[in-house]
Amino acid sequence: MIEVTHLTKHYGSNAAVDDLSFTVEKGQIYGFLGPNGAGKSTTMNILTGYIAPTSGEVVIDGHNILEEPEEARKCIGYLPEIPPVYPDMTVLEYLQFAAELKKISKSEREAMILEVMQTTGLMEMQGRLIRNLSKGYRQRTGLAQAVLGYPDIIILDEPMVGLDPKQIIEIRELIKSLGQKHTVILSSHILSEISAICDHIMIIAHGKLVASDTPENLMNLMRGSGSLELTIRAKEADARRMLSSLPGVQSLDVKDSAEAGSCDVLIKTEADNDLREMIFYMCAQEKKAILRMQHTHVSLEDIFLELTEDHPAEQKPKKKRRFGFGGKTAKQDVDDGEFSADSNENMDETAGKWNGDADDGAGADGSGNAAGGGYGTEGTPELKNHSGAADPQEGEE
Ligand code: ADP
Numbered sequence: 001m002i003e004v005t006h007l008t009k010h011y012g013s014n015a016a017v018d019d020l021s022f023t024v025e026k027g028q029i030y031g032f033l034g035p036n037g038a039g040k041s042t043t044m045n046i047l048t049g050y051i052a053p054t055s056g057e058v059v060i061d062g063h064n065i066l067e068e069p070e071e072a073r074k075c076i077g078y079l080p081e082i083p084p085v086y087p088d089m090t091v092l093e094y095l096q097f098a099a100e101l102k103k104i105s106k107s108e109r110e111a112m113i114l115e116v117m118q119t120t121g122l123m124e125m126q127g128r129l130i131r132n133l134s135k136g137y138r139q140r141t142g143l144a145q146a147v148l149g150y151p152d153i154i155i156l157d158e159p160m161v162g163l164d165p166k167q168i169i170e171i172r173e174l175i176k177s178l179g180q181k182h183t184v185i186l187s188s189h190i191l192s193e194i195s196a197i198c199d200h201i202m203i204i205a206h207g208k209l210v211a212s213d214t215p216e217n218l219m220n221l222m223r224g225s226g227s228l229e230l231t232i233r234a235k236e237a238d239a240r241r242m243l244s245s246l247p248g249v250q251s252l253d254v255k256d257s258a259e260a261g262s263c264d265v266l267i268k269t270e271a272d273n274d275l276r277e278m279i280f281y282m283c284a285q286e287k288k289a290i291l292r293m294q295h296t297h298v299s300l301e302d303i304f305l306e307l308t309e310d311h312p313a314e315q316k317p318k319k320k321r322r323f324g325f326g327g328k329t330a331k332q333d334v335d336d337g338e339f340s341a342d343s344n345e346n347m348d349e350t351a352g353k354w355n356g357d358a359d360d361g362a363g364a365d366g367s368g369n370a371a372g373g374g375y376g377t378e379g380t381p382e383l384k385n386h387s388g389a390a391d392p393q394e395g396e397e
């Protein structure tokens, strides 16, 4: 349905989209997930033909977006980040206008507009001026516009931003129902939103695709394994001997503790293998006191931050990974032979970037950390966000 190969978009020397390749199959709901400034909107704007890529190719249903833009765009309904609605029109007027733009034949127009207003729950608002609509209804109006003409592909950029929880649920249901007939791509910087709706998640960070899988597979990867941290009053060799006999231990790391005569242990197991009681009785039997025992749980968000953090490993010095004992990311730790209790370090560092709902680039680039400044290649002035008037390419269509 959509084939994207080696897509790149540079703004000055910064790559907003960096060698992105993926395919989108018919009849599924795809989620672009990534922190602000990751390149989601830029990618969507390229897919929909609003801006041209620096290099790479987009083929929509067999039509190259640059060579056959009309044909390619005909397959797509798009709700940009800021819904392109006109405040001085009523909902109905606006949809009539949009239908005209989409060259929907006069004979079909009326019936289709009615149908779309029904699907999007806009019937009782059709006579209202758009300026007087709540954010939720305005979003629905934008959505209705995207759905008009029943394009095969519907692309929605952050459709849930600014909605209250009730509206989010409603729009979510709406998108799910659209997914039954259409291929839908939506973007969000919120993990739970994407995992609630999408059949397939693509995690984007710094313009690159860092993971692409079903929510189930990602969850499994993310949930990964469990880990247990201990401090035991025992010699290193004794601790190792005792604990290595436990069932289902994937890795065991023992080293001297700061506390004299004791050692710190990290045990990695399958997520559902809880060894705490067994360890308690074993240590009691061997008369080795447990000074500390703690289950460390790696959350979805942790892994998320991990995936979206230091990628790509640009000029900044590579940092030790501190968490992520599960799944792919875990390996490094274990291989490093390193473990650390302060798994919050990276999270704190990136929290502003991920959670901060600061506008686009500002969120990432303004966080001032080395990771967030992934684009900040040497000598490059800080990126402005979209409205950065200083950008020479601003306003490009
Ligand atoms: P997202 O939608 O994931 O938040 P964007 O695609 O909007 O991310 O932006 C990706 C990066 O490209 C950001 O660093 C942003 O500041 C930069 N960017 C986007 N549009 C422009 C533009 N017109 N001029 C300069 N930089 C831009």
Ligand code: MG
Residues within 6 Å of the ligand: 037, 040, 041, 042, 081, 157, 158, 360
């Ligand atoms: Mg965006």
